[in-house]
Amino acid sequence: xxxxxxxxxxxxxxxxxxxxxxxxxxxxxxxxxxxxxxxxxxxxxxxxxxxxxxxxxxxxxxxxxxxxxxxxxxxxxxxxxxxxxxxxxxxxxxxxxxxxxxxxxxxxxxxxxxxxxxxxxxxxxxxxxxxxxxxxxxxxxxxxxxxxxxxxxxxxxxxxxxxxxxxxxxxxxxxxxxxxxxxxxxxxxxxxxxxxxxxxxxxxxxxxxxxxxxxxxxxxxxxxxxxxxxxxxxxxxxxxxxxxxxxxxxxxxxxxxxxxxxxxxxxxxxxxxxxxxxxxxxxxxxxxxxxxxxxxxxxxxxxxxxxxxxxxxxxxxxxxxxxxxxxxxxxxxxxxxxxxxxxxxxxxxxxxxxxxxxxxxxxxxxxxxxxxxxxxxxxxxxxxxxxxxxxxxxxxxxxxxxxxxxxxxxxxxxxxxxxxxxxxxxxxxx
Amino acid sequence: xxxxxxxxxxxxxxxxxxxxxxxxxxxxxxxxxxxxxxxxxxxxxxxxxxxxxxxxxxxxxxxxxxxxxxxxxxxxxxxxxxxxxxxxxxxxxxxxxxxxxxxxxxxxxxxxxxxxxxxxxxxxxxxxxxxxxxxxxxxxxxxxxxxxxxxxxxxxxxxxxxxxxxxxxxxxxxxxxxxxxxxxxxxxxxxxxxxxxxxxxxxxxxxxxxxxxxxxxxxxxxxxxxxxxxxxxxxxxxxxxxxxxxxxxxxxxxxxxxxxxxxxxxxxxxxxxxxxxxxxxxxxxxxxxxxxxxxxxxxxxxxxxxxxxxxxxxxxxxxx
Numbered sequence: 001x002x003x004x005x006x007x008x009x010x011x012x013x014x015x016x017x018x019x020x021x022x023x024x025x026x027x028x029x030x031x032x033x034x035x036x037x038x039x040x041x042x043x044x045x046x047x048x049x050x051x052x053x054x055x056x057x058x059x060x061x062x063x064x065x066x067x068x069x070x071x072x073x074x075x076x077x078x079x080x081x082x083x084x085x086x087x088x089x090x091x092x093x094x095x096x097x098x099x100x101x102x103x104x105x106x107x108x109x110x111x112x113x114x115x116x117x118x119x120x121x122x123x124x125x126x127x128x129x130x131x132x133x134x135x136x137x138x139x140x141x142x143x144x145x146x147x148x149x150x151x152x153x154x155x156x157x158x159x160x161x162x163x164x165x166x167x168x169x170x171x172x173x174x175x176x177x178x179x180x181x182x183x184x185x186x187x188x189x190x191x192x193x194x195x196x197x198x199x200x201x202x203x204x205x206x207x208x209x210x211x212x213x214x215x216x217x218x219x220x221x222x223x224x225x226x227x228x229x230x231x232x233x234x235x236x237x238x239x240x241x242x243x244x245x246x247x248x249x250x251x252x253x254x255x256x257x258x259x260x261x262x263x264x265x266x267x268x269x270x271x272x273x274x275x276x277x278x279x280x281x282x283x284x285x286x287x288x289x290x291x292x293x294x295x296x297x298x299x300x301x302x303x304x305x306x307x308x309x310x311x312x313x314x315x316x317x318x319x320x321x322x323x324x325x326x327x328x329x330x331x332x333x334x335x336x337x338x339x340x341x342x343x344x345x346x347x348x349x350x351x352x353x354x355x356x357x358x359x360x361x362x363x364x365x366x367x368x369x370x371x372x373x374x375x376x377x378x379x380x381x382x383x384x385x386x387x388x389x390x391x392x393x394x395x396x397x398x399x400x401x402x403x404x405x406x407x408x409x410x411x412x413x414x415x416x417x418x419x420x421x422x423x424x425x426x427x428x429x430x
Numbered sequence: 431x432x433x434x435x436x437x438x439x440x441x442x443x444x445x446x447x448x449x450x451x452x453x454x455x456x457x458x459x460x461x462x463x464x465x466x467x468x469x470x471x472x473x474x475x476x477x478x479x480x481x482x483x484x485x486x487x488x489x490x491x492x493x494x495x496x497x498x499x500x501x502x503x504x505x506x507x508x509x510x511x512x513x514x515x516x517x518x519x520x521x522x523x524x525x526x527x528x529x530x531x532x533x534x535x536x537x538x539x540x541x542x543x544x545x546x547x548x549x550x551x552x553x554x555x556x557x558x559x560x561x562x563x564x565x566x567x568x569x570x571x572x573x574x575x576x577x578x579x580x581x582x583x584x585x586x587x588x589x590x591x592x593x594x595x596x597x598x599x600x601x602x603x604x605x606x607x608x609x610x611x612x613x614x615x616x617x618x619x620x621x622x623x624x625x626x627x628x629x630x631x632x633x634x635x636x637x638x639x640x641x642x643x644x645x646x647x648x649x650x651x652x653x654x655x656x657x658x659x660x661x662x663x664x665x666x667x668x669x670x671x672x673x674x675x676x677x678x679x680x681x682x683x684x685x686x687x688x689x690x691x692x693x694x695x696x697x698x699x700x701x702x703x704x705x706x707x708x709x710x711x712x713x714x715x716x717x718x719x720x721x722x723x724x725x726x727x728x729x730x731x732x733x734x735x736x737x738x739x740x741x742x743x744x745x746x747x748x749x750x
Contacts, residue, residue, distance in 0.1 A: 198641035202450070204550040204573030204612055207637060273435070274551035318529060318559075320551040322572070 003045035004028045005420065010050025010381060014057060015354035016361075016370030025055055027377040030420030035371050046422065048415055050381050054349075057357035057369050058090025058378030058416060059334065062180070062258050063234055064309040065327070066092075066123075067398075068114055069107070070099025075311040075398040080331070081120035083397035085424035087331045088380030088413040089307070091360075091368060093180075096128040097155035103128035103139040105147035112148050122378070122418060124150035124364070126180060129168050135159040138168055142175050150364055151178040151232070156281065158186035162219060169229035178363070182234045183216035183241070184208075184282065193322045195283040199268040206322055208283055210238035217241050221248050224255055232363050233257040235308055237282035238289045242296035249301065256363050257301070259293050260308035261337045262328055264346070266290075266403065276317040276324035277403040280308075294346040303359040305352075307334045311399020329399030332390070336409030339384060343410070377420035386412040435557055443742045445557045445566040448575040449616035457584070457620055463738035464585050464731070470507055471733060480741045481510035484541040488514040489531070490569070491547040496705060496729065497569050497579070501544050504736035510542075528552065529559055536561050542744065543567070550574035550609075565743040567736075573607050579704050580613035582735040584621060586728050587659055590700055594621040598656050600695075601644075602629045602685060603663030603712055606636050606674075610704045611663060619643045629653035630685065633674040650685050654694040662687055662703045665712050678711050688714045692722065700724045 005027040012035055013020050019035060026033040026042055033039045061084070067075040084092060094111060096102035102111065108125045115123035127144035129152045131137045141152055152172050159165045172179050192208035194200040200207035217233060221244065224231045233245060236257050245257050262280065267287050271278040278284060296302040310327025317324050338352045347355070361369025368376055388394055389408045416424035436445040436452075443456065470478055486505045490498055498514055505512035517531065532543070542565045545553045550572030557566040570576040584594075591597055599618055605611045605628050618626045626644045628635065640646060647653030654660070665681060675681050687701065701713075701723045709715045718725060 196637040198638045201636040201638055201642060202612070204571075204575070204609055206550075206573075209637070274554040320528070320547070320549040320555045320571070322549055322551065 004043060005046045005048065005377070005417065005422070006042070006044035007048045007050050007055050007379065007381060010053050010055035012055045012371065013350060013353050014371040015350045016057070016358040017372060019371070020350065025371060025379060027379070027417065027420050030377055032371050032373050032375050032377050034373055048381060052385070053381050053383045053414060055379060055381050056353045057371055058380045058418065059088050059356040060091040060360035060364070060366070060369050061089050061309070061331070061334070062093050062232070062304055062306040062360050062363070063095055063260070064092045064307060064331065065095055065097070065311070067311060068098070069110060074313045074316065077114045077118040077120070079396065079398040080309070080311060081115070081118040081123075083331045085120065085416045085418070086396045086413060087334050088382060088416050089331060089334065090378035090380070090416060090418045091122040091124070091366070093124050093126050093150060093364070095155045096126050096153055097133060097157065101128045101132050102126065102144070102149065103131050103133070105140070105143045108144055108147035108149050120418065120423065124148065126151050126153045128152070129154040129172070129179065130159065130164065133157040135161065135164060138171055141172055141177055145175055145177055151180045153180040153234075156182060156184070158184070160186055162223070165220070166223050166227060169223050169227040173227050173229035176230075178230045178232055180232045180234050181220050183213050183220060185212045185216045188212035188215060193279055193283065193326065194271070195268045195285045197268050197286060199271055203274065210240060210285060210289070213238055213282060214240045214244060217244055221253065221255065224253055231255045234306065235260045235263070235282060236293065236302060237263050238285050239292035242292045242301055246296070246299075246301040256303050258304035258306045258360070259297065259302050260330070261305050261334050262308070262330060262403070264290065264293055264297070264305070264341060265337055270403070274321045275403070276319065276321050277328070277401055277405070279317075279321055279324050279326045280328055281326040294341065297355060298347050298351065303355065304363060305334070305338060305355045306360075307331045309397075311397050312401045314400070317401050327401065328403065329397045329401045331397060332395060333402060333404050333409070335382060335413060336411045339411035340409070377417055379415070379417040380413060381415040382411060382413045384411045386410070388412045435554065442745065443739070446577055446739050446743055447553050447557055447566065447568045449577050449580055449613050449620060450575075452620065454620050454622065457581070457617060460581055460735070460738050460742065461585050461588055463742060464581075464735040467734040467737040470737070471730070476507050477509050478507065479509045481505070481508040481744055484510045484744060485539060486510045486512045486542040486544065486740070487535055487540050488512065488544045488569070489535075489546070490514065490516045491545070491552070492570070494546055494570070496732075497546065500729070500732040501569060501736055504733050504740060507733065508737055508741055528555070532556055532560055536564065540564060542740065544569050546570045548572055567739060567743060570609055572609065573612070574609050575613045576609040577613045578732075578736055578739055579610050580617040581739065582728060582732045583614055583661065583702060583704070584617050585731045585735050586702065586724055587700070589727070589731070590724065591658060594618065594623045597623050597658045598625040598627065599623055599659040599661065600627045600629055600653055600657045601661045601663065602650065602653070602687070604634045604665055604669060605630050605639060605663070606634045607666065607669075608663050612642070614661060615642050615644055627653055627657070631675070634669070650691055651694060654691060657695040658699055660687065660692070660695055660699055660701045662701065662713050664704070664706060665708055682711055686710075686712055686714065687717050689716050689720070692717055702728060705729070
C-alpha cells in the first residue's frame, strides 16, 4: 500500500508535457495522479512544500557503473543507489562490464536482485553485445532481453572485426534491441590516456586522437544503415562526432547520442599536472570540442546527458597518471553541473531537464521521464539556488574520484521519489 | 597551469621534476652553481662537504648506466651517503607498489630520492606523496621530462657558445618518445634561445609539436641551415616494429648526421647527443668522434650539473 503524496507550491517543469508553472503534483498508488486539478477525494499522507523549488521528472541515467558484481571494493549497489537517490536519479542503465560480464540471463537476474535488495528497483542492466565482451561471439541477446536487459552494448571493449559488429547489429535489430555504442577505434586509441593535443604533448602522455572516435562512429553509422539497427552513441567527446550525428539524422538514420556531464565542462587545459582525477575515457578534449558538444545539446543533435558514473577505490587513482584507472564518480555532480550549463546560457532549464529525463526515456522507450498521469511517480524536487560543497559530509558515493572535490555548487536535490516512494530527502531540509 | 610543486614558499628549488615553470633566473642560477662545482672533480680530493650526513637514494625503475652513475658520483662528491636501487618493474605494476616502495624507504630516514621511471608523471606522483622533508629529483619519467639531462646540455652549450640569445638549435630524431627533447625545448626557450627547430618525420613528432615553442622541419638538409647547435636523439629499435619508420637504413639516409650534412650547418656548429649513441643509425662515427662533437663533454658536465641541482634542492631545508 503506497501513500498519497502532494507536492505543492513548486515550479513544475515537465518538458514532455510542455508544462512550466507553479503548482502541485499529486501522487497515488506509486503513479502520477495529476499535475493540474486535485483528484477527487485526494487525501495526502505526505505533503512536500516545494516553495522556491523546481519539481521535475526523476532523472534517467543512460550509463553508470555500480561496481557490483565483481568490484565491490570500489563501490556497492547500496552506496551508489544512495548516491543516485541523492542526485535525483530514479532510473539507471548499468554497463555490462561487470565481473562476471552481463552476458547471461543469470547475471542480469542477479543485478535485478541486487537492485531490489538495495531498495532501488529501477536499475536496467545493459546486455553485453558479445560473449565476455570479447568481440568474437554473439551473446544470447533474446534471453538477456527477457531477463530484463534494456539494450546491448560492448561497453568500452573493442569489436575489432567489423563483420562481427555487423552481425551483432543485425541480430540485435531482429529482436528490436537498442545498441548503445561508445565509438572508439581500438588501434587508433593506442592505449592512450589523454587527448592528442598540446597538453598530452607537453606532458608526454600517450594520446588518443579524436579520429579514434569519429572513425569508429562512421563505421557504426554505415552499419546502422546496412542493418537498420537502432543505435545510440554514448559519451560523445568531440566536435566532428556532433557534426556526423547531425548529418546522419538529417539523412534519416535512426540514431541518437548522449554526452557525459563532465565533458560539457572540462577540457584538456583543465587537467592539473598528472592529477589522476582528470583521467577519463574518452579524454577531455579541446575548448572547441566542448563548445560544439554544448551546441549539439542545445540544438538537440545530442539529446541526452549521462553521468558516466565510474566510482573507484582510492588505490585505483593512486599512481602516475597513465597507470591509473579512468573514470569519474559523477552521479552527484550531474544536476549541479547541468544547472551550471543553464546559468552559463548554454541551454535552457527545460532543455537541461529534458536531457536528463524525457529524452533518455524516449531512447529507452520507457513509460517514464515525464509527469504524465499514469506514469510511475519518479520525481525530483530541487532547490536551484541552494549552495552546497562537494565534501565528505555531503557525498554518498563510495568513489571520491571527482575533479570537483571541495568545490561549491549551486543547486541541490531536496527530495527524490521513485515510483511514488520517497527515496531521498536532504537532511538539512524541512 | 604552472608547476609550483617543485618550488618552496620562497621560490627556491624543493624538487626538480621538470623545466616547465622554472624561471630564466633559476635556470641560470643552476648553471652558475654547476660552474662552481666543475673544479671539484679535478681536485686531489674530489669532495665538498655540502651534503654530509644526508642520505640520497637513487631509485631506478628503468635501466640506465650513465645517468645512475653520474648521479651516484655527484652525490658522493657532495659527501652524501648514497644508495642505488634498480627496481625491475613490469608495465602492469601499480601505483600501490610504487608508493609502498617510497613509504618503506622514507621510514629509513632518507633525505632525497632520485627517480627514474618508465611512466610519465611518476616523479610528480612521488613528490606529491612523499614526506615533506624529502626532495625528489626526476632522472627521467616516461616521455615527459628529463630535466637534469637538459640542464647539463644547457651547461655544455653555454660553455662553448656563451650566450643563448643568438642561437639556433636543431633537435633531430624521435621527438615523440623523447623526454630529453621536451626538457631541452623548455630549457632553451626559458633561456631565450632565438630558435628551437625540431627535425623529424611526422611519425616521430607529437601532435601540435609547435605548441612547445619550436619550428618544424621534415627535411634534414633544409633544417640544418643556419644552425649553431645540433642535438641528435637516440633512435630506439622498437620504432621500426611499430610502423613508425620503414628501416634503420632509410632513417639514416634521411635523418642520419653525416660529415656532408654537418657542413650545411654553421661552420662552428657543435654536435650533441644525450647517449647512448647508435652509430650508423642516427649519427656517423666520423661525426660522433669528430672535432665538432661535444658528446663526452656532456657526460663530464653531468656530474657538476647534478651536484648543483642536488645541493640546491637540499638547501632550503637545513643544509648549512
